[in-house]
Amino acid sequence: MKRYSFFKKQENHKSTDFTDVLEHLQKSKDFTSFTLNFENEIYCVSFFDTLIDKDIMHRDLLPFLHTNSSTLEELVHNLPIEGLVFTKNPAELQSQLLMGYIAITLTKSDQAVLVKAANNTSRQVTLPEVEFSVVGPKEALVESLDTNLYLIRKRLPIAELAVEEIIVGKLSKTRVAVLHIEGIANSENVETVIQRISDLRVNQIIDSSYISQMIEDNKNSPFPQFIDTERPDRLAAVLGEGKIVILVDGAPHGLLGPSTFFEYFAAFEDYFLNWTIASFFRLIRFFAVLFSILMTPIYVAVLTYHYELIPKDLVSTLVISRSGIPFPPILEALILELAIELLREAGARLPTKVGQTIGIVGGIVIGTASVEAGLTSNVLLILVALSALGSFTTPVYQMGNTIRLIRFPLLLMAYFLGLLGIAISFCFLLVHLLRISSLGRPFLEPLYPPRIYDMRDALIRLPFFLQAKRPIEVQTEDTVRLEPKEDSKD
Known part of the structure; x- marks a missing residue:
């Protein structure tokens, strides 16, 4: 096969001198344009130093420019590079130079040849940092x-x-x-x-x-x-x-x-484990999130309005814990919740080793000091710490941020209306979830609209042979993903 069959020609544009474009680009210090004088022609080679791979230029391009070529078409025959592009459009010339191409022009030609030589330096494929799993593949996406x-x-x-x-x-x-x-x-x-x-x-x-x-x-x-x-x-x-x-x-x-909403609580590692273990972990995550959202507001609502709901054996513990606390339950809860968020943000923004130290030591020091100073109760400190742990169980980071945000409106509603405020807030939250869609598909599926088949991979994950069809919510053109085994014939 001839080499010129690898390049593609662009649509012909009106013949234009590329001099203005090259002069404009030369205002940038990392732009280089030089000429090579040979017996028959003068080649002009232009590129951005910071965008191209110099090895490609010196190995595959420059050694082949000395051949006797009077036209760009003849030059292309001698270049061992694929994907060459002809252009007469100065706008295309400029855009491709900025994408890591090398432009070659001849003094007697109204065309330019664009050679792809982009520098593809990028981070190597490494382990996942956010969605790490004990079993399964250990490759993560990179910036390329x-x-x-x-x-x-x-x-x-x-x-x-x-x-x-x-x-x-x-x-x-x-x-x-x-x-x-x-x-x-x-x-x-x-x-x-x-x-x-x-x-x-x-x-x-x-x-x-x-x-x-x-x-x-x-x-x-x-x-x-x-x-x-x-x-x-x-x-x-x-x-x-x-x-x-x-x-x-x-x-x-x-x-x-x-x-869908339930996919945010399903780690991909669930598919590498036995279905019973995976289902158990999914339920743990879901109830941990409910605990994270509701526990602190319920504490505030019960201590503010609903003393009768406290078991008799727990009353003395709460009384001793809150004795000497000068703040109402809502202010006490907000102090601890904001302290947890401050520690979490500080640990996330600092370098890894320092961030881990701040998160662990800071939590212990601030929690112990606040209890000993009589600013918060030790019971609420335990509940807030467990709620923070519950928010960390979500496999998708964005959903964890949402859970952190939801707790604060629920806290305020619990302070103003007690358990009724929590119920009202929960109804508003449910209505909001019912109204959300993803690419026009219901976000709360398979609960709404109810689709029993999709429940096999929602809160629990049933075995693969019970999931022979693809999810209904995606509305796929081919619904079968596990074909039944054919009976062997004698």
Whole structure:
């Protein structure tokens, strides 16, 4: 096969001199443009030092420019590089130079050849930091889109895996990839995601969280509607279920949707464990979150309005614990809750080793000092600490932030209206969850609308042979994912 068959020609534009473009780019100190004089022609080579791989230029490009070539077409025959692009458009020349291409022009030609030589320096594939698992794969996404696509494609080596790439951001020109499996994913979901991303008119896209906030159905809701994950194995698994995956160049996390409320309490490690153990852990997480949200407000409501609900054996303990406390229960609870949040933020923003020390030592010192100083009771200190631990059990970080936020409105309602305030707040929360959707799909599915089949992988995870069909909420084109075993014939 001849080498020129690897490059593609762009549509012909009006012949234009590229001198103005190159002179404009030379205002930047990292832009280089030099000429090479040979017997027949003068080549002009232009590129950005900070964007290209110098090895590609010195190894694959410059040694082959000395050949006797009077046209760019003849020059291409002698270059051992694939993906060469011809252009007559100065705007395209500028945009490709800024993407890590090398431009080659001849003095007697109105065309330019663009050679891809981008420097793809990026962080190596490492262990997951947020979604670490004891069993299962140990690879995590990195900041390179091409590397992330490789991590997914090697798990799904099929032609049906389609990748739609969109450039977003007037300034950042960020590559955004939308992945789905043709024949499985619902075409309406795919078109919705592509349309929403294509309609974005923003200057910069720095991370995948920008995309998530801009294309979700309910932008004012504290609940996330796209699951953010750093695990390529999880992304490959949900693609097989018919979901859509969004990858952003420069982001070590991928987005998947549509999602449901119960998926935020399901760790991907659950699928590597026996179904009974995995179901037990899911229930533990769900009840830990309920405990985290409700325990402190119930404490405030009971001590403020509902003394009769306290068991007789516990009354003396609470009286002794609160004796000498100058603050009402609501103020006492807010002091401890804010102290926990301050410690959590300080531990997250400081370097790893210092952050761990601040979190452990600071919690012990502040908790002990507040009890001994008579500012808070030891019973409430235990409840707040357990509530904080309960919020850490959610596998998805964004949902953990939402749980931390929800506790404060519930605390205030418990102070003003007691248990009635908690009930009212819980009803408002339930109504809000019922109104949320993810890519137009119900967020509270399979509870609403009720879908018994999808309950097999919601609060509990039943064995794989009982999940022969894909989730109904995704509305996949191919619903079967586990075909029945054929009877062997003698």
